[in-house]
Amino acid sequence: MSIPFNGSGQTGPGYQSDKSPDSSSKRFLLQPDGTWFQDTEELHDFRSQLPPALQQALTSPTDSESVMACLDGSTTWALGTLVEVHDLETTYVQLASYFDAIQRPVASRLMLFRCYSRLLEWQRARSTRVHKGKSLVKLSEACRRAGWYCMAEFYLMLTLIEDSISESGKVKEAGGVLWRLAATNGWTKSKVADWFKAAFTKKSFYDDLGWCPEAVLQEMGSDWQLSLPAIEESVCWFPNQFFCRLLIDNLGSKGADGGKTLERLAAYLMACMPGTRVKRRVITTSTDLDVFCSIEGVMTDFRQELGRQWICECKDTDVVGFTAVAKFARVLDSSKCKSGVLFTRNRVSGDGEYRWAHQEICRLYQQHGIVIMVIDLDDMKAAAEGQSFLSLLRNRYEHVRHDLWKRVETP
Secondary structure (H helix, E strand, O other), rough: OOOOOOOOOOOOOOOOOOOOOOOOOOEEEEEOOOOEEEHHHHHHHHHHHOHHHHHHHHHOHHHHHHHHHHHHOHHHHHHHOOHHEEEEEEEEHHHHHHHHHHOOOOHHHHHHHHHHHHHHHHHHHHOOHHHHHHHHHHHHHHHHHHOOOOHHHHHHHHHHHHHHHHHOOOOOOOOOOOHHHHHOOOOHHHHHHHHHHHHHOOOOHHHHOOHHHHHHHHHHOOOOOOOOOOHHHOOOOOOOHHHHHHHHOOOOOOOOOOOOOHHHHHHHHHHHOEEEEEEEEEEOOEEEEEHHHHHHOOOHHHHHHHHOEEEEEEEHHHHHHHHHHHHHHHHHHOOOOEEHHHEEOEOOOOOOOOHHHHHHHHHHHHOOOOEEEOOOOHHHHHHHOOOOHHHHHHHHHHHHOOOOOOOOOOO
């Protein structure tokens, strides 16, 4: 099913107009935004070799969504062999290159995100691991072209983990994503090689959590994070929905990780905000912090009012009462942190009634200027389905600051 196309026929911005071009000597493509783009022989040949259903999808006004729906409907994902799945992955990557060639970077990135998600779903359906390095490295390249260097770094590290698992931690002398990470991010080759070897030693987390490389990356600290997010990138939200749903399904269970699934989920949701450096299980002289976050880069939204150091408390219990909130407030105050996030499977006691724990959260801000933003199971499920976690935090912040008795729901 894969078609030989590498996207090398990029023609620049081409003819951009809101009117149909008059020249009959050249072909033009009508874009969804009403502009026209000059076609090329390579692009035309690529489309002509696609199956009829995909050719028709590319002529749709919502072509990227139609193409993804067409590919999602393929039975290859659920029933095909490993070779057939790799062929379909190649088709996704080539279609992403096609959208890049006609100056549609957003559609290209969506193609690659969908490809990665579908590979994870196929693994679970067939109980068989598949190497996902191709789609991840292409995602990294797409993010770098957009100027999203934090996300490019993130996906390149996931690619390194996939390669490490496939190669059993054995470092290649030349080539591969390992040396690309060293060349583009300024790390020495010996340091990147150490990460490559370390990733394989964390393979048990990879196997236990759906063969998701994010599970391994969470165990590797945050020293690999060098880039600062651009302003546009800092508000992006592209979580691995499969990984989030997997963690949510395991909430409340006492597995091999000692029942710390909520901490892992909280750390991942926070880390998906570009520029956020996250540490789990930080031990101090007086207590332990479930999740500690440091916000880096230029902040132009509500986060600039909340400081750069955040502490997250995770309560995988039925009800969070006054005592738990008061203790968390004391930790924030002693750490001189302006903000904290309380992750819980349920809402705090007295929520919406201005009583008990809810009242204590409101008073804490009024008296000390400290904000506790409560994220419950419904919020985590919404974030797992793609709703902006940043918008959820903003609403919870306004809920506390303006003393709103009723929860503000994000539409």
